[in-house]
Amino acid sequence: MSKVVTKQPSYEVQSEPVQPLSILSPEGEIVAPDLVPSLSDEQLKEIMYRMVFTRTWDERAVNLGRQGRLGFYAPVSGQEASMVCSEYALVKEDFVCPGYRDMPQLVWHGLPLYQAFLYSRGHQHGGQIPQDVNVLMPQIIIGAQVLHAMGVAMAFKKKGEKRVAITYTGDGGSSEGDFYEALNYAGVFKLPVIFVVQNNGYAITTPYAKQTAALSVAHKAVAAGIKGVQVDGMDPLAVYKAVSEAAERGRNGEGATLIELITYRYRPHSMADDTTKYRTKDEENDWAPRDPLVRFGKYLEAKGLWSEEDTNRVKEEAKATVNEHIKKAEQTEKMTVSGLIDTMFEKTPQHLEEQKADFQ
Amino acid sequence: MAQMNMLEALRDAMRVELKQDPNVLIFGEDVGKVGGVFRVTEGLQEEFGEERVFDTPLAESAIAGMAVGMGTQGFRPIAEIQFVGFIYEALDQMFVQAARMRYRSGGRYNSPIVFRTPFGGGVKAAELHTDSLEGLAVQTPGIKVIVPSNPYDAKGLMISAIRDNDPVFFMEHLNLYRAFRDEVPEGEYTIEIGKANVVREGKDVTIIAYGMMVHTAKKAAEELAKEGIEAEVIDLRTLLPLDIDTLVKSIQKTNRAIIVQEAQKTSGVAAEVIAQINEKAILHLEAPVLRVAGPDTVYPFAQVEDAWLPSPERVVKAAKQVLNF
Numbered sequence: 001m002s003k004v005v006t007k008q009p010s011y012e013v014q015s016e017p018v019q020p021l022s023i024l025s026p027e028g029e030i031v032a033p034d035l036v037p038s039l040s041d042e043q044l045k046e047i048m049y050r051m052v053f054t055r056t057w058d059e060r061a062v063n064l065g066r067q068g069r070l071g072f073y074a075p076v077s078g079q080e081a082s083m084v085c086s087e088y089a090l091v092k093e094d095f096v097c098p099g100y101r102d103m104p105q106l107v108w109h110g111l112p113l114y115q116a117f118l119y120s121r122g123h124q125h126g127g128q129i130p131q132d133v134n135v136l137m138p139q140i141i142i143g144a145q146v147l148h149a150m151g152v153a154m155a156f157k158k159k160g161e162k163r164v165a166i167t168y169t170g171d172g173g174s175s176e177g178d179f180y181e182a183l184n185y186a187g188v189f190k191l192p193v194i195f196v197v198q199n200n201g202y203a204i205t206t207p208y209a210k211q212t213a214a215l216s217v218a219h220k221a222v223a224a225g226i227k228g229v230q231v232d233g234m235d236p237l238a239v240y241k242a243v244s245e246a247a248e249r250g251r252n253g254e255g256a257t258l259i260e261l262i263t264y265r266y267r268p269h270s271m272a273d274d275t276t277k278y279r280t281k282d283e284e285n286d287w288a289p290r291d292p293l294v295r296f297g298k299y300l301e302a303k304g305l306w307s308e309e310d311t312n313r314v315k316e317e318a319k320a321t322v323n324e325h326i327k328k329a330e331q332t333e334k335m336t337v338s339g340l341i342d343t344m345f346e347k348t349p350q351h352l353e354e355q356k357a358d359f360q
Numbered sequence: 361m362a363q364m365n366m367l368e369a370l371r372d373a374m375r376v377e378l379k380q381d382p383n384v385l386i387f388g389e390d391v392g393k394v395g396g397v398f399r400v401t402e403g404l405q406e407e408f409g410e411e412r413v414f415d416t417p418l419a420e421s422a423i424a425g426m427a428v429g430m431g432t433q434g435f436r437p438i439a440e441i442q443f444v445g446f447i448y449e450a451l452d453q454m455f456v457q458a459a460r461m462r463y464r465s466g467g468r469y470n471s472p473i474v475f476r477t478p479f480g481g482g483v484k485a486a487e488l489h490t491d492s493l494e495g496l497a498v499q500t501p502g503i504k505v506i507v508p509s510n511p512y513d514a515k516g517l518m519i520s521a522i523r524d525n526d527p528v529f530f531m532e533h534l535n536l537y538r539a540f541r542d543e544v545p546e547g548e549y550t551i552e553i554g555k556a557n558v559v560r561e562g563k564d565v566t567i568i569a570y571g572m573m574v575h576t577a578k579k580a581a582e583e584l585a586k587e588g589i590e591a592e593v594i595d596l597r598t599l600l601p602l603d604i605d606t607l608v609k610s611i612q613k614t615n616r617a618i619i620v621q622e623a624q625k626t627s628g629v630a631a632e633v634i635a636q637i638n639e640k641a642i643l644h645l646e647a648p649v650l651r652v653a654g655p656d657t658v659y660p661f662a663q664v665e666d667a668w669l670p671s672p673e674r675v676v677k678a679a680k681q682v683l684n685f
Binding site (some may be wrong): 022097124126127128129131136137141144146149150151152153154155156158159165177178181182184185186310340343344345346349350351 | 385411416417419421422424425426427428429430431432433434435438452453456457462463464465466467468469470501502504525541555571601602604636
């Protein structure tokens with residue numbers, strides 16, 4: 001009698017490594033022609049404009065920080081493609097829940113620049129988002145905003161609106177409990193939300209290797225039953241493509257997407273941090289050739305859409321705009337403790353009214 | 361008028377608000393089909409549908425965080441945290457994110473959320489189910505704290521809390537859910553947040569309490585009455601904002617006060633009440649204001665909780681101490 005052998009399905013969960021989506025090579029050449037997103041020449045130029053503007057603004061902000069004209073500031077250079085292009089893939093009605101480094105997304109989504117400066121200076125007007133701008137204030141508690149985006153997406157779904165919520169955190173943020181909880185809820189309720197993890201290699205000083213033993217951050221989507229993708233976060237076209245697709249899925253009721261953007265922050269975590277203590281010059285040099293501005297510039301130059309003069313023009317414009325807005329921030333009427341007290345509740349209760357007396 | 365126990369009154373309040381405002385939603389662990397572990401929301405999913413009353417995955421921070429996100433988009437969530445000890449998992453979302461939303465946005469956004477949770481000892485529940493954590497909340501700027509002691513107040517305060525445009529931490533003593541029935545009006549009525557209630561008038565000593573301790577205080581007052589001592593019992597109802605005016609008015613009459621709280625003694629609501637009495641009524645006092653409270657230990661579930669909780673005897677003793685000072 002022969003033994004019948006039946007093939008058993010594997011009872012071990014299988015996971016395969018992923019390759020980041022890449023469309024534009026560091027040399028500025030298209031490596032995946034089928035995947036090139038449909039963008040007009042004007043749109044391509046607008047993306048370049050915004051990235052150059054953002055880099056210049058960042059350089060200026062670092063100096064303003066050193067001069068004491070800004071408070072807490074988290075530099076963004078190196079992350080322009082992931083920030084600018086992910087926001088550019090949205091429409092105005094979509095809602096952004098940022099971490100503290102994500103000022104560029106807020107500003108390109110409509111927050112006036114001087115308010116971003118006021119936020120850095122601890123002025124409440126910085127958080128008074130204009131009525132027609134769909135963003136929350138920058139979040140300080142890592143991961144808290146990921147839950148808010150999930151809640152905002154729940155609101156859109158309940159109202160039957162074809163809008164998506166997008167949230168940003170980093171490789172460090174992807175270790176937070178709130179991050180996992182948000183992904184899980186988004187899976188269960190099939191929510192129109194995009195979770196962007198800008199994996200810039202470091203959570204302040206802790207390297208990515210000490211953050212997770214998962215095959216990638218994008219793999220964390222598997223446990224939540226949502227879509228996960230990994231993208232070259234310094235490739236403007238790849239970032240735009242991935243976020244556009246995720247937004248489309250969200251709008252079509254197909255649920256949430258986790259997007260891991262592989263990127264690098266050139267500067268320290270904040271102005272109080274010293275990168276020489278935890279990373280090498282060699283590593284920084286390795287990343288430099290992948291720069292989003294350089295590669296996108298080459299691509300546009302080859303198309304005859306951009307030149308060095310354009311870059312210089314945008315830099316000058318950015319500097320002038322930053323100057324104008326920092327002045328506006330500095331000239332904004334200072335906060336008062338009494339005014340602060342009145343923002344604790346809709347109607348200031350008696351005990352707080354009485355506490356105002358100490359400050360008048 | 362209907363006779364309702366406290367959990368029926370709370371359910372009725374939520375039903376009234378679900379009916380009159382489509383933006384009101386209820387969610388949390390097990391709140392849907394069965395109506396929560398205490399059945400406070402029983403029947404509401406059936407009546408209003410799964411879109412309005414729904415179960416969430418088991419994650420308290422996400423329950424509170426989802427409420428914060430939805431609150432920015434015009435919804436008025438009633439988020440249930442299944443037992444009081446579980447709020448520790450949600451503290452950032454409740455006490456930072458919700459409580460600071462108005463400040464952080466300069467008034468652009470707010471968190472019109474009711475965080476409901478059962479709390480309170482004496483029912484032999486599991487560890488971390490029955491602690492009194494109101495002290496954490498009253499030290500948090502931007503969130504209101506309500507603790508009803510009876511069905512009538514519970515309904516009126518719950519309706520006020522749901523309509524409030526700021527976050528409210530609504531603590532429901534689980535020993536009071538089914539303790540007794542009250543006359544509770546049909547339909548809508550509100551009780552103003554921040555108003556205490558004189559539940560027994562007296563001239564000799566003021567006993568201040570909230571939640572279950574209102575009943576402990578009333579029992580003590582009956583004992584004192586047998587000895588010819590007339591205690592005035594005040595139910596705070598709202599811990600933040602605190603109704604200091606009602607307390608001062610009473611102390612101007614009685615010149616003596618004690619405060620009873622189920623929570624640990626140090627740095628809690630009782631300490632704050634005494635501080636405010638000092639500021640506003642010290643010249644009316646004939647004796648120090650004493651606290652009757654739990655000792656500064658972790659809350660001992662089951663085994664010794666009855667001995668740990670403030671008893672009418674301890675309240676009577678404290679009242680006599682201030683009377684004989």
